[in-house]
Structures are given as structure tokens and as C-alpha cells.
Amino acid sequence: MQKPVRIAPSILSADFAALGREVEAVTAAGADWIHVDVMDNHFVPNLTIGPMVVKALRPHSRLPFDVHLMVSPVDPLVPAFAEAGADTISVHPEAGPHLHRTLQLIKGLGKRAGCVLNPATPLSAVEPVLGDLDLVLVMSVNPGFGGQAFIDSQLARIAALRKAIDALGKPIDLEVDGGVNPETARRCRAAGADALVAGTAVFAGGPGKYAANIEALRA
DSSP: OOOOOEEEEBGGGSOGGGHHHHHHHHHHTTOSOEEEEEEBSSSSSOBOOOHHHHHHHGGGOOSOEEEEEEOSSOGGGHHHHHHHTOSEEEEOGGGSSOHHHHHHHHHHTTOEEEEEEOTTSOGGGTGGGGGGOSEEEEESSOTTOSSOOOOTTHHHHHHHHHHHHHHHTOOOEEEEESSOOHHHHHHHHHHTOOEEEESHHHHTTOGGGHHHHHHHHHO
16 A cells, blocks of 8 residues: 655755755755665765765754665675664665675664665565565666656556555555656656655755755655
């Protein structure tokens, strides 16, 4: 059963010179989660932020921190992000040799565990661990950069995951990240997504526009 949609602004698109204020602004504007994209210039071709930044941002919002680790090997960094204040930690099946062990590590630290599917990662990669997850994140762009165009083929995969999650009967969040704007948000919702990551679509126009931007994604 689909939950009400949650909007998770990606701070990758925020003003990095004022990240604390940006997190406060989207929190006040009605965001549900704060999405943190962690990239290592190895697993993906970009370098973003580490646990110290997450720790520094933690006092600026009471919202759940939804941390997406695009790093490999992933296991050594999980404890640092858990300690820094992540609430959900999502990993890629390709980012370590033992996905189930990584998920156990996240759960053992008292955090929600997520699995991320790149556009070409088969759905079968998540099937054996679906019952252990709190969240599945479908990438509707190739990870590494903000501002990319939505890949339409991911809608069928969202629908297939919706069916699998509903068949399991567990409260697993189905999140989409990449090219999300008011138009693609509607299509993702129709396919079964119940959480949407948006960077450009939320942060465009500055703080005065954040509430309207979030509402447009929710509508």
C-alpha cells in the first residue's frame, strides 16, 4: 500500500557556502527528509561530502537524514555516517562484496537500511534482501551529478518494485532520485513511488521559492 509522498530535497543542489541555512530553509518549507548524496570519485565520477559535514548539519534540522552512499568499498564508511547523524543509510549492491552483511551492519548501528538500484542494475539484485530493507531507491539517472534528465525506462521498474513490496506486506519506502520535477514526480507517483528526491526542482529560485517548489512536487 502506497504511503503519502515524502519529499527529500537533495542538498547536492543547495548553496554549499550556506549549507546549514539551506537545510533550515527546506525544513521550514515543508520537506519530509533531508537527502545527502555522498560520492567518492571512485564508485561515481564526482566528489561531494563526508561524515564531518553530516555531523555539522545535524543540529540544523530535526528531519530524518536520508544518506545515499555512492562509495566503494562502502562498509568502512557506514559507522562514521551512522555516528554523524544519518537516519537512513542506502548502499548500492555493487559497492561491496556482501550486500546482506552491509545491511546487517547498518541495522546493527540502529539505522534504517536502504538499497539503491542504478538504471542498469537488475531488480534481481534486491530480491534476496527485500525483506531486510526499510527503503529501496531507484535511480532515474546515472549517479554522479545533479541536473540530469529523467530516464523513462525506470518507471516500469518502479511499478515492478511496488508490486513486490506490496506482495511482501512490509512498510518499505520506495524512493526515486534523478530528474524529478513536477511532471516526472506525477509519473513516479503513478508508478508507485512514495518518496521523491529532488535537487534542482526544490532549490531553484532561492529560499523564498522552496515551499512552492516542494508543494509543486507534492501536488
